[in-house]
Amino acid sequence: VERRRPVYIGHKNRDMELGCTLLDLPAGATVNKISWIRDSDSKEISGDAGYTVSSSPNENPPSTKLAIAKEANTQDDTYTCQFTATVAAAEQSYEAASKILLFVVTPKPATVNTGEAAELSCVITDVVKQNTVTWEDSEGAGVETLDGHSYTEGTFADNQQVSVMTVTNLLDLPAGATVNKISWIRDSDSKEISGDAGYTVSSSPNENPPSTKLAIAKEANTQD
Numbered sequence: 067v068e069r070r071r072p073v074y075i076g077h078k079n080r081d082m083e084l085g086c087t088l089l090d091l092p093a094g095a096t097v098n099k100i101s102w103i104r105d106s107d108s109k110e111i112s113g114d115a116g117y118t119v120s121s122s123p124n125e126n127p128p129s130t131k132l133a134i135a136k137e138a139n140t141q142d143d144t145y146t147c148q149f150t151a152t153v154a155a156a157e158q159s160y161e162a163a164s165k166i167l168l169f170v171v172t173p174k175p176a177t178v179n180t181g182e183a184a185e186l187s188c189v190i191t192d193v194v195k196q197n198t199v200t201w202e203d204s205e206g207a208g209v210e211t212l213d214g215h216s217y218t219e220g221t222f223a224d225n226q227q228v229s230v231m232t233v234t235n236l237l238d239l240p241a242g243a244t245v246n247k248i249s250w251i252r253d254s255d256s257k258e259i260s261g262d263a264g265y266t267v268s269s270s271p272n273e274n275p276p277s278t279k280l281a282i283a284k285e286a287n288t289q290d
Contacts, residue, residue, distance in 0.1 A: 067147065067162035078168040079136045086147035086162055087129040095153040097123035100130045105144035105163075114138070123149075134166075142167050188229045196222040199229040245271035248278045254289070262286070 070085035088097065100121040102111045111117045116138025121130040130147055148161040171188065178184040190197060199219045201209040209215040209231060217231035248269040250259045259265045264286025269278040 067149065067160050069147070069162045069164050072164060074164060074166045076139070076166070076168060078141075078170050079139060081136050082134045082139055082166065084132045084134070084145055084147070084164050084166075085129065086149075086164075087127050088149045088151075088160055089127050091127065091151065092153050095151050095158075097128045097149055097151045098157075099123075099148075099150040100128070101148045101150070102130070102132045103146040103148060105146065106141070111145075139166070139168065184233045186231045186233075188231075190220075190227045190229070191225065193222065193225060193227055197227055199227070201229070201231045245276045247271075248276065250278070250280045 068087045068089050074082060074084065076082050084102075091097070100119075100123055102117075102119055103109070104111055111119060111132065116135040118133040118135075119130065120133070122128060128149060130149075132145060132147070142165075144163050144165045146161050146163040148159060151158050151160065176184070176186075188199065188201075190199070197219075199217075201215075201217045203209060203212065209217060214234040215231065216234075217229060220227045220229040248267075248271055250265075250267055251257070252259055259267060259280065264283040266281040266283075267278065268281070270276060
């Protein structure tokens, strides 16, 4: 049985997918059943909340996938894919195990002045080799696709690896870009400030860099 990979390393509470393929099945053999066994409770996964099994026993080669939803992906565990087949009138079992190792990234708050570059470091400890590191935004997009973002994986040394992401001055608009609108939104009523008594907006969308100011008169400055 060929596993998609023997060890999966991922973030706790993130979706994950495992896969297995049964290779070199003898001619005339048929796959009768495909199962996934969870090591932590030694039970077959069948209709469990947060788990989806999709199998193709009649394909050549037969294969199976186990999708683990983020709400179920809460702890390190081992999952075994098991193929039961009839080979030359006898029942045979083929299996392979994949281990999931989860980690948690705990962010530390930092203050950066508007327009300045910022660096974020991720220190990976207790590792035994160079690791592949990627950075994503809150929507799961790779930061390499975002303007002003870049990162280095870092180099393994002394059982740790330090990856650094840099966010450059986001006030530097790309060449040819134009600012179409500048707005101020008041949180207390979620409305754009436009002609409101006691508020004066002055904006310079065509300057380099573009800027805006909001002046609040004393009679309007009455609450947090």
